[in-house]
Amino acid sequence: MIDQKAAVQPGSSIQYAASSAVAPVQVFTAMEPLEKDWRRLERDNAISLHQSYDWCRAWVKTHGNPLAIVSGRSDQGHRFILPLEITRPTMIRKASFIGTRFTNINTGLFDPAFLRQPSPMDAAQFGAKIIAALDGRADLIHLGNVPLSWRGLTHPLAGLCAIENQNHTFQLPLxxxxxxxxxxxxxxxxxxxxxxxxxxxxxxxxxxxxxxxxxxxxxxxxxxxxxxxxxxxxxxxxxxxxxxxxxxxxxxxxxxxxxxxxxxxxxxxxxxxxxxxxxxxxxxxxxxxxxxxxxxxxxxxxxxxxxxxxxxxxxxxxxxxxxxxxxxSLFDFGIGDQIYKRSWCPVETVQHDILLPVTAIGHLAATAERGLTRSKAAIKAHPQLYGFLQKLRARSTAPAREAED
Structure with missing residues (x-):
């Protein structure tokens, strides 16, 4: 069902291109109303399988987190879908891609014409519309593991505030x-x-x-x-x-x-x-x-x-x-830098995390997320330090494992 409270008011819209119809931003709390257009959009090879309908549905059925699926619709149907769920790992309400804990690459879903339009959209305006749509539902929008450039295309969200993720992905072209x-x-x-x-x-x-x-x-x-x-x-x-x-x-x-x-x-x-x-x-x-x-x-x-x-x-x-x-055409070894992946893969893809604060506490959380990501990246850039910390972590968890045994 559509959550009317979270929908942007008529007249608040995104213009995809000069010839495109105005598309109001809406928030859905269930997947089913979007299934037909969702499956149409996911057929594009540039769209990650982690945003496919079946992948997301399996996660929703087994985890049951509240959904806040952001979509933009024109007369031709839904032009984009960002399948988000709300989690609260701490006191912060975070809107992230569905099942992001086990996704390797996230693109969202975009109409092919929109994805390949010659003129980039106004990213700041787009971000503002997403924030407005999720006001009252989330403190922070965290779109993780987004490749700003993927399969020859610049991602529609590339102009939003982002930080490079500490982990890259590795691919082998077939x-x-x-x-x-x-x-x-x-x-x-x-x-x-x-x-x-x-x-x-x-x-x-x-x-x-x-x-x-x-x-x-x-x-x-x-x-x-x-x-x-x-x-x-x-x-x-x-x-x-x-x-x-x-x-x-x-x-x-x-x-x-x-x-x-x-x-x-x-x-x-x-x-x-x-x-x-x-x-x-x-x-x-x-x-x-x-x-x-x-x-x-x-x-x-x-x-x-x-x-x-x-x-x-x-x-x-x-x-x-x-x-x-x-x-x-592409065999993807997924996220994480390991020797066996580098031995197989001539392509390394940099991913970014897009952080859009919705509330004041969300701004603080975004600052903390950026600091944590930079720290992780700095540690992983020094293999000796990373190895030492891994060993230290192993020693610290050993007593807990022995107690469980």
């Missing part, structure tokens, strides 16, 4: 065939490593690339991923971000959603061993695909199974090879 794709990342060395991995696994009985099918296999493999990841987080002294029941329910619900064709909200891939380790799963990864864009949402390995063969990297080889064969 160039028509697997050989051309490998040529971007030292193909000779990569093929040699692949042959060594295969030889080591064949020596213990071989392996199989499994794509989960059927409800039972999907549920089993996802549960195994949660187990493997929990072990890894504990070893690193880090909190398990997949531990909460609603988070696990979210991914379980994504597995049940099917869009038809090659598009899929979540698909589980695994490296299954044979021979002396018959039936054991050495590595798991979750892939999502929308249009020509594939994102690796998560991955895990069992470090007790054939670690000398680097099963996690081998699984990436197999998945990328398949994506090339299926006509995808």
């Amino acid at each position: 160039l028509g065939d697997f050989e051309a794709t490998l040529a971007q990342v030292n193909a000779k060395r990569r093929r040699k490593k692949y042959r060594n991995q295969v030889r080591k696994l064949e020596a213990i009985g071989g392996f199989e690339h499994v794509i989960a099918s059927g409800e039972d296999q999907k549920a089993w493999l996802l549960d195994l991923f949660f187990q493997q990841k929990a072990v890894r987080f504990e070893a690193l002294g880090l909190p398990d971000v997949f531990h909460e029941p609603e988070t696990q329910a979210f991914f379980q619900l994504l597995l049940q959603s099917e869009n038809g064709g090659l598009d899929v909200p979540l698909e589980l891939h695994a490296l299954k061993l044979h021979g002396t380790q018959e039936g054991k799963i050495a590595a798991i990864a979750g892939l999502s695909r929308k249009g020509d864009h594939v994102i690796c949402q998560f991955g895990s390995i069992d470090e007790s199974l054939a670690p000398e063969a680097s099963p996690g990297e081998l699984l990436f080889w197999l998945m990328i090879e398949q994506c090339c064969a299926e006509g995808a």
Whole structure:
């Protein structure tokens, strides 16, 4: 339903281009009234799958946070949709993209003509309209992980107040065939490593690339991923971000959603061993695909199974090879700087967080957010300091884990 209280008054509008109709800004508290236009807008390859209807619906069903979906409509239908939810991690009411905790890249949804218009819109005016629409609902609008330049386009929100996120994302363009794709990342060395991995696994009985099918296999493999990841987080002294029941329910619900064709909200891939380790799963990864864009949402390995063969990297080889064969154009390793990502990816995408204070306390929160982001970026720019802090964190969480045991 539309929340009339939060809608901008008639006459308060955004002008997309000289020939466009006036589009009032409205706030919706439910997804359903927007579904038809939402699914139309999300078909554009420039729109992140994290703003797709099925992804957002799965999060809303499992988390139940209040929604404040900002949209602009013209005579031709909705021209943009910003799918936001309201959370209150502290005393601050924050409006963020739905499920932003587990998104790798956020674009919002924009009509293709609007997204590609030759003249940039008045960002300050646009920001003011969004703030006015959420007055009384949020203290701070925090649009995280937005690429200001993405797939050759300048983002419509690029002119708003933003700060560079401390984490970047990493992509591998898929160039028509697997050989051309490998040529971007030292193909000779990569093929040699692949042959060594295969030889080591064949020596213990071989392996199989499994794509989960059927409800039972999907549920089993996802549960195994949660187990493997929990072990890894504990070893690193880090909190398990997949531990909460609603988070696990979210991914379980994504597995049940099917869009038809090659598009899929979540698909589980695994490296299954044979021979002396018959039936054991050495590595798991979750892939999502929308249009020509594939994102690796998560991955895990069992470090007790054939670690000398680097099963996690081998699984990436197999998945990328398949994506090339299926006509995808971009394999996205997601957010976070790790050595294995850099070894695969010639493209590094800088993302920004857009901060729009709504209230006085929101202004204070925005200042604090910027300071925190700059601090994190400074720490990550110095690997030795970052490593030291990680070790310190691991030591500080060890007593808590022992008490739980």
